[in-house]
Amino acid sequence: MVSSVTALTIESWTLYPFGILLIAARILSRRILLGSFNKLQIDDWIMLFVAVTFTGVIVSVNQVSHNLSNYLPPGAAEAFTTEEHDNAVYGSKFVMILEQFMLANTWLCKACLLMLYHQMTLGLKHNKLVKIVGGYCAFGYVLVQILYLGVWCRPIQQYWQVPVDDSQCASYYHHLITSAVFNITSDLMMLYLPLPILIKARLPLKRKIVLCGVFSLGVLVILSAILNRYYNFTEPYGSLIYLDWYTGEAATSVFVANVPHLWPLLSRLFALGAxxxxxxxxxxxxxxxxxxxxxxxxxxxxxxxxxxxxxxxxxxxxxxxxxxxxxxxxxxxxxxxxxxxxxxxxxxxxxxxxxxxxxxxxxxxxxxxxxxxxxxxxxxxxxxxxxxxxxxx
Structure with a gap:
């Protein structure tokens, strides 16, 4: 990935329509399966809200890249003109907005997948494990928000102050570590949940392989999250490459959360059978x-x-x-x-x-x-x- 503003704009707005189309395809597929939009389940409605959070991520990424933020090399902010200072403050506020949209997008996609796994495991011993993982995800999201808004940067206005008094308010270093721990560990747990059921299912081997492949796409989400944090921690101040990986991680989460629901639509369009x-x-x-x-x-x-x-x-x-x-x-x-x-x-x-x-x-x-x-x-x-x-x- 490259870090120029133009390249980021092209990449983010290229991935965006694919994510929105996948969400629309999922809703249409569920309509075909259930027979009516009135019968859509709670995870389908949550996914419609994910379209809002995904849009927020793309818009925020571009706002930050165009206006910069307080994530700057030491001494750079002191040389700013009044206009550049105001733009950096504006961009820093959008970094906070971006982080909130990113957290909501990531954990809502997890919630939709967990609801799918809950339905797959009804009456099975694995259902208890799904509930445990769901509780872990909820606990992780709440703890990350508490630490982000109330602990790592005090007072909270420091998040958009230019320049900052505490480097944590610009680098988000502690926040990125805690959110990555809960995000990646919960993804690893969720990656395991459907595989034992699919392996034991009475399906032809080829269909088992296809389904296992679909539900194993979570590996891409984990890889995106790891690369996101890697570039956050290794790139120098002022680099925009972390914004590329924010975009990539958000888009990958949306793709993976919707692909398992697309078969009824694909079956209807291409006469693939069931x-x-x-x-x-x-x-x-x-x-x-x-x-x-x-x-x-x-x-x-x-x-x-x-x-x-x-x-x-x-x-x-x-x-x-x-x-x-x-x-x-x-x-x-x-x-x-x-x-x-x-x-x-x-x-x-x-x-x-x-x-x-x-x-x-x-x-x-x-x-x-x-x-x-x-x-x-x-x-x-x-x-x-x-x-x-x-x-x-």
Missing amino acids: FNSLRRTTGNSSGNGNSSGKGFYPKGSGNNKGSRARPYDQHGYIQTESEERIASAGAGPGAGTTWPLPDTKDGAGLELGSMDRKPMGYAATAAGGNEKESEHRDGIVKTVQIRQYSNEV
Whole structure:
């Protein structure tokens, strides 16, 4: 990267439309998957706010590069004219604004990815780890802000004073170290979260490799953060190269946070078909098992031709569930009116429990077993959760 003002302007405003287009593509992709903009989830709305923070980073970077700041070699500020002094004060204020936009952009992108990982791990032991990492990220952001605004530079007006009395108010040295520690360590934790799930998923090897590659893009974010801090600490006073890396890190965070959601849109545009659902099985100590499948199936994808629309849950995942349990003889399928279906040739019957109204349709439980065996001793009863969904998917 080069440090000239012109090159920085070209680079930053070249990366900016790509970031905004990716955010727009993510929202459109989610609209295709969920069926309505009204069904967008909280992480989608957060990403719309990320568009604001990303815009703030690009604008602030260019303001700082054009006006300079109090990050100057010793004695340089004393030689300034009144106009140059005022410009440096103005640029120093934009350095503070840039830092706030950068922190918000970075940690909001983390939040969006953590919400995705939370949905991927529902019902799995990994979900607890996702919550722990989320708590660590929240703690890190709050601590970095407290130290930045209330500890490293006092009084806070020193951040835009030209020249400064305390070099920390110009170099941000202590702040950059603490923010880098929490930023990079949390990224390393998040890099691990989806990989065990994808490796164990019942997907073809090629699709596993593709998905692992997508979720491993966080390596680029970590690399950008490391290079950002490297040039902050090694370049001399007055160098603008750190602004290049601020731009690169912010753009990379936006790219990585949105790429995992683009498959429904790409599938619709290029008729690529859909990935198989990520199926998982969990159990508990009582012997009950629960298996469910989730996948990123857009409506009308190649795998759904000739069939009715897939029943998505409120997060855009396919919702299926079955349960097999050990039951005592003579135990009914549950309270409520039942609908007995005709017996099969071997005398096994099937009963359908009451239809309960659910937010997305109706649910009932069907249970069946061999009547002759169940009258005398315990038997195995298989229950299947049957869900009837409305067409508003």
